[in-house]
Amino acid sequence: MGKTCIMKIMERAAGRSVQVGDRVWCKVDLASARDFGGANCVLQFEQEMGRDAKVWDPDKVAFTFDLQAPSHSEKVSNNQKIIREFAKRQGISYLFDINHGIGQHVMLEAGLVKPGNVILGTDSHMNLLGAVGAFATGVGNSDVAAAYIKGISWFRVPETMKIIVKGSFPKGVCMRDLLTKIVGDLGAGGMDYLAVEFVGETIEKASLAERITLCSMITEMSGKVPLIMPNGAVLDWLVERAGEEVLERVKMLSADKNAEYCKVLEYDVSTLEPMASCPDAPDNVKPVREVAGVHVDQVHIGSCSNGRYEDIKAAHDVLMAMGGKVNLDTRVIITPSTTEVQMQCIHEGLVFDFLKAGIVFTNPTCALCTAEHYGALPSGDVGVATNNRNFIGKVGKGSHTYLLSPMSAMATAVNGQITDPRDYLN
Known part of the structure; x- marks a missing residue:
């Protein structure tokens, strides 16, 4: 063999x-x-x-x-x-x-x-x-x-x-x-x-x-x-x-x-739809359409899972397709994975659009994979992230997190509630 x-x-x-x-x-x-x-x-x-x-x-x-x-x-x-x-x-x-x-x-x-x-x-x-x-x-x-x-x-x-x-x-x-x-x-x-x-x-x-x-x-x-x-x-x-x-x-x-x-x-991914890991475990998975409409207080796009330029560009495409502004009641943080990725985002003009949209664009780190970083969630808040874990309290005691793709996360950031990005992409 x-x-x-x-x-x-x-x-x-x-x-x-x-x-x-x-x-x-x-x-x-x-x-x-x-x-x-x-x-x-x-x-x-x-x-x-x-x-x-x-x-x-x-x-x-x-x-x-x-x-x-x-x-x-x-x-x-x-x-x-x-x-x-x-x-x-x-x-x-x-x-x-x-x-x-x-x-x-x-x-x-x-x-x-x-x-x-x-x-x-x-x-x-x-x-x-x-x-x-x-x-x-x-x-x-x-x-x-x-x-x-x-x-x-x-x-x-x-x-x-x-x-x-x-x-x-x-x-x-x-x-x-x-x-x-x-x-x-x-x-x-x-x-x-x-x-x-x-x-x-x-x-x-x-x-x-x-x-x-x-x-x-x-x-x-x-x-x-x-x-x-x-x-x-x-x-x-x-x-x-x-x-x-x-x-x-x-x-x-x-x-x-x-x-x-x-x-x-x-x-076969040709029949796949946007998916979500729901609170409070990565394997608590449902289609995004089944949790659409859930109010979200904060969105984080980044981490070792989805912090490359392509991930951030996909989120940017959704932002611009939906009008270029995030919801006033939703805090949005984007963290590139490396300085090289950060510089590419700056060179391509993405960072200007993010800042204009009301988004915080940070230096490259692991960032909100844990509560040991700026942006930790307070008790009772609901977050969306592109991280790889959403155990209860991972980014703040008493908070809960949904894990989504960068596209679904940005659509959520614009609407202030979990959103299927397919509804806004032609």
């Missing part, structure tokens, strides 16, 4: 043949930590190894300041200082400070992510880097600190699910709606420690932004890692950033035609 993508990736990292269920030690290509948790990684490493100890390879260690950037408290500032000083002592050049954006996206843009890479990170959604064929996974601070010592970590080889996607999205419907549909169908445990390969004509034509979106909530289904091997424009983009080695890796690590899968699902 042939090999799946994850089996080939883990064989490369382990230096031996593997089978599903094996426990294997894998070489780590990149160990990353955020400002949230990164200081603990540093302190644990130095407590175990001593302050003068060196990491196994400073060129394979990265820090990203994305959760609280700029810092909003002395505690956060001190933690960031610990990381900065450690990076300087260790000769670590990949320190992406407060002026860069969301870690996974920033490392992608910097060319640090290649198909087949084994990447550890202190972010539970690190696995969205599977959008370019990397085995990235969120781990605890101790796992990252341990990787600093010898550059290895152990894993169990997972089974693989395959999801085949065909068709073209109708107007007003996008990859986020497909993702929400899948989360609703499979539920919070539907991918328990599985790898999942996304294939099919829709995936082959998908942009990098769409692939990131599709991979961004595998964690919400308890999945281990999503995997999409780069092709077309995405492959060209990645080669430009990460080098020609990417081409050979795609050939070497793509799944065999006779690979064995534990489950195969098929979706």
